[in-house]
Amino acid sequence: MTIEDAPWTGRAGFAALIAALGGAEQARIVGGAVRDTLLGIDVADIDLATRLAPATVLAQLEAAGIRAVPTGLAHGTITAVLPSGPVEVTTLRRDVSTDGRHATIAFTDDWREDAARRDFTMNALYADPATGAVFDYFGGLDDLAARRVRFIGDPLKRIAEDHLRILRFFRFMARFGDQADADGLAACAARARDLMALSRERIADELLKLLIVRDAVRVVALMVERGILLPVLPEIEADGVERLKRLADDEQAGGIAAHAIRRLAALLPADPGIAHDIGARLRLSNAQRKRLESAAMPDRGDDPRALAYRIGVDAATDRLLLAGRSAAALDGWTPPRLPITGGALVARGVSKGPLVAATLKRIEDAWVAEGFPDEARLSAMVDEAVAQTLTDDSSPNA
Known part of the structure; x- marks a missing residue:
């Protein structure tokens, strides 16, 4: 060859x-x-x-x-x-x-x-x-x-030489393998606690790579079944693998690229506190920790674009998919900027300071709730909000 x-x-x-x-x-x-x-x-x-x-x-x-x-x-x-x-x-x-x-x-x-x-x-x-x-x-x-990932020599000895080979075995299986080498699988299960001797950064790096490769769902299910991840992530729930499978299916159906943090969130309880602890334990970057914690927040049924406006398209996509909802409305969509400033409100008679901020918030909430309407409708919203603010400010109890 x-x-x-x-x-x-x-x-x-x-x-x-x-x-x-x-x-x-x-x-x-x-x-x-x-x-x-x-x-x-x-x-x-x-x-x-x-x-x-x-x-x-x-x-x-x-x-x-x-x-x-x-x-x-x-x-x-x-x-x-x-x-x-x-x-x-x-x-x-x-x-x-x-x-x-x-x-x-x-x-x-x-x-x-x-x-x-x-x-x-x-x-x-x-x-x-x-x-x-x-x-x-x-x-x-x-x-x-044969699409078989096999250790060179004695698997137990090779794992003792480098504990990270446990996670690499499964990552390579998910990327290249169609079958598990029985001796290698048994050795990884027997030595799973060796992972605790590794730096958390190395564990996180391998795990996040594994979660987005070709056959990640099947291989992660095997890892959970054999207790491979138990020493590192004991929080993984019994139905975490099923959530991961549903997420992967929805990603594929929606043409949405897999994301490792989103998939990690699927494996874990929907609890921002647990997500915070795991982000710290794995020493994820600040951006990764923030995204994991956001993904763990409960879904409140917000309009997809309104949610994306508030927390960003990536975070909204995570939360929608993890809740089993469609993220199609966000495909190619960029959240707009509110086309009105505090200076414009001051020019219309609103007093500087807290009143400007409160009026802007009222306008923004209405604008988002109506699905980011056009300039004419926004102008009417501004008129209504300014009028209400000036009325409230001039009332005897203001």
């Missing part, structure tokens, strides 16, 4: 990069670019593995006039900046020691040794940059054909 006809092999500067590294004897394409090409998926990033030491890579790229950035020098990674985009070049490695979160590595010139430290067989495929011939050391081609 080869990948010689892959369109990305003709990227500007790629052939020069391979030549600078010493050709196919010293450099091979590795990982996602090989896997995705064989699956017929568009390739976003290209990674190269090389037998050359990092210092040698730097020297040879600079000698060839290729800009080289030592983005991960301690781990052997140099980024070659080509006219067509960056390519990461990493020296072959082997693990010296691991603790579940970090690995101490040593460089090697053995392709199989480098492949053995990778997580799944489908990620340990290498390709000759000249001929496209694929090198497979652990049965990755068969697993790829």
Whole structure:
């Protein structure tokens, strides 16, 4: 099997990069670019593995006039900046020691040794940059054909080396897999509590990626069934998976892109307090926390556009879909700005200060309630509101 006809092999500067590294004897394409090409998926990033030491890579790229950035020098990674985009070049490695979160590595010139430290067989495929011939050391081609995500070696040992592989196993299954590898699934279930040793940022990053991939609903259901998420998110309710399924179906039916925070909210109780706690626990960004808490607010049956005007289109879309309501009214719609200012009210005799703010609020509420009517109707609303304010302000009890 080869990948010689892959369109990305003709990227500007790629052939020069391979030549600078010493050709196919010293450099091979590795990982996602090989896997995705064989699956017929568009390739976003290209990674190269090389037998050359990092210092040698730097020297040879600079000698060839290729800009080289030592983005991960301690781990052997140099980024070659080509006219067509960056390519990461990493020296072959082997693990010296691991603790579940970090690995101490040593460089090697053995392709199989480098492949053995990778997580799944489908990620340990290498390709000759000249001929496209694929090198497979652990049965990755068969697993790829079967759409099976399988650990290289003993799954329990591989999870002990890096606990994040538990979540990666399920993310890759949701993205590429049609079947669960029984040994891998059993190992992930047995070691689920190992996730607690990871930083919450790493957990959140993997989980949010998983929630929006191709087969997320089925795989998340499997994770909940096997107790994988219990140590991290014990708040997930029994019917959370069913809510996630309904949400995913509604997203697809409405042509609405999946959003990880919205899908996370579907799994959780509709409780802003719980959402706040989980956002803090997973160390989500401020924007992500705000969106999760908003999504957890109860639906009050507001008109979709009125709701979007108040809280924003994204937040309104979340709340509508999670309530099982249509968000079609928001498709392509941008909330308008209220076309009246406090200065205009002052010019019409409203006293500066609280009266202006109260009058503007009265006008805005009426304008939103009537569905953002045209200028003529707005003018009438302004007349009514100003008249009412001036009447109230001049009354003996004002």
